[in-house]
Amino acid sequence: MPGGRTAHSRFKIPIKLEDNSVCNFTKQSGTAALLREASLIIWDEVAMIRRQAVETLDRSLQDIIGCDLPFGGKVMVFGGDFRQVLPVVPRGTRAQICDVTLLQSYIWDDIKIIWLKQNMRAQNDVWFSQFLLKIGDGTEKTFPNDYVDLPDIILEYNDDQSIDSLIDHVFPNLAKNCTSVNYMRERVILSTRNEYVDSLNAMMIEKFFGNEKVYYSHNFVDDDSTNNYPLDFLNSITPNGLPPHELKIKKNCPIILLRNLDPHHGLCNETRLIVKAFEDNAIDCEIVNGQHARNRVFIPRIPLSPSEDISLPFKFKRK
Numbered sequence: 126m127p128g129g130r131t132a133h134s135r136f137k138i139p140i141k142l143e144d145n146s147v148c149n150f151t152k153q154s155g156t157a158a159l160l161r162e163a164s165l166i167i168w169d170e171v172a173m174i175r176r177q178a179v180e181t182l183d184r185s186l187q188d189i190i191g192c193d194l195p196f197g198g199k200v201m202v203f204g205g206d207f208r209q210v211l212p213v214v215p216r217g218t219r220a221q222i223c224d225v226t227l228l229q230s231y232i233w234d235d236i237k238i239i240w241l242k243q244n245m246r247a248q249n250d251v252w253f254s255q256f257l258l259k260i261g262d263g264t265e266k267t268f269p270n271d272y273v274d275l276p277d278i279i280l281e282y283n284d285d286q287s288i289d290s291l292i293d294h295v296f297p298n299l300a301k302n303c304t305s306v307n308y309m310r311e312r313v314i315l316s317t318r319n320e321y322v323d324s325l326n327a328m329m330i331e332k333f334f335g336n337e338k339v340y341y342s343h344n345f346v347d348d349d350s351t352n353n354y355p356l357d358f359l360n361s362i363t364p365n366g367l368p369p370h371e372l373k374i375k376k377n378c379p380i381i382l383l384r385n386l387d388p389h390h391g392l393c394n395e396t397r398l399i400v401k402a403f404e405d406n407a408i409d410c411e412i413v414n415g416q417h418a419r420n421r422v423f424i425p426r427i428p429l430s431p432s433e434d435i436s437l438p439f440k441f442k443r444k
């Protein structure tokens with residue numbers, strides 16, 4: 126959506142949420158003025174957000190508008206499907222995950238539900254849309270650990286060369302097409318685990334032409350004056366949410382941004398870009414999706430720390 130922003134960025138929702146958190150804007154701020162002016166607020170994919178984030182906005186809107194109706198009386202439209210991805214609770218049990226969904230919020234009682242029943246994306250594939258619904262509704266036969274049997278017509282590739290076949294299928298004639306922005310923009314391979322993504326990325330990079338550029342991260346530990354953690358060890362770990370120590374890329378390869386670097390200029394989590402050139406401490410790229418498509422941007426090194434939930438016994442930083 127043009128001008129769309131993540132909820133955390135738009136409403137200044139704190140990262141660490143408590144049951145009585147409020148948004149990080151004041152009554153006099155520009156954000157408060159904008160929200161008071163708004164006649165409709167659309168919040169998509171709300172099934173994957175913790176209910177505390179929505180409740181935080183509810184409290185703050187009531188406060189800045191001075192009205193104790195839900196969301197200060199603003200019309201809210203939430204989009205989402207609780208059969209899809211739920212909020213992430215690190216090492217959480219099923220009960221803990223269910224407890225943080227919006228379904229468990231006091232707000233849910235005030236929400237009027239409108240069902241979208243027709244699958245527009247798979248309208249020509251009735252069997253597939255019904256199969257998806259059966260998995261989502263939990264009526265498809267499952268095996269221990271909630272595994273389901275994928276029918277043979279979905280498993281097109283099931284041999285030793287399956288990954289190569291998949292890459293050739295999704296990226297046909299890569300050599301000829303790798304400089305085409307449109308070709309790159311329309312293709313992606315999704316995977317379930319970071320380790321599979323890393324090995325797929327390594328295979329894909331091999332298939333691109335030109336020289337490879339390797340960026341190494343700078344790693345350090347806060348308050349480690351006695352050097353308890355050797356650099357080789359720090360280089361070897363990749364805590365959840367952090368990039369690997371070694372990043373290999375080539376000119377023309379597609380990359381995706383995973384941080385809200387500069388939302389005003391289109392650099393958000395999930396912005397897709399194509400590598401155009403390399404600098405020592407930045408990657409020169411072209412944005413390929415959204416309203417800022419075709420803009421040239423530099424992606425600098427960003428200092429990152431693992432989230433507080435990760436139980437490393439030291440304060441790790443990677444840049």
Ligand SMILES: Nc1ncnc2c1ncn2[C@@H]1O[C@H](COP(=O)(O)OP(=O)(O)OP(=O)(O)O)[C@@H](O)[C@H]1O
Pocket residue numbers: 206245246
């Ligand atoms: N009324 C419609 N007529 C024709 N095509 C439509 C209509 N609504 C949606 N589509 C198409 O169906 C596809 C899915 O739409 P969309 O991504 O908005 O669905 P969604 O429910 O938000 O999906 P998700 O569950 O992934 O959030 C898109 O390709 C869109 O263009």
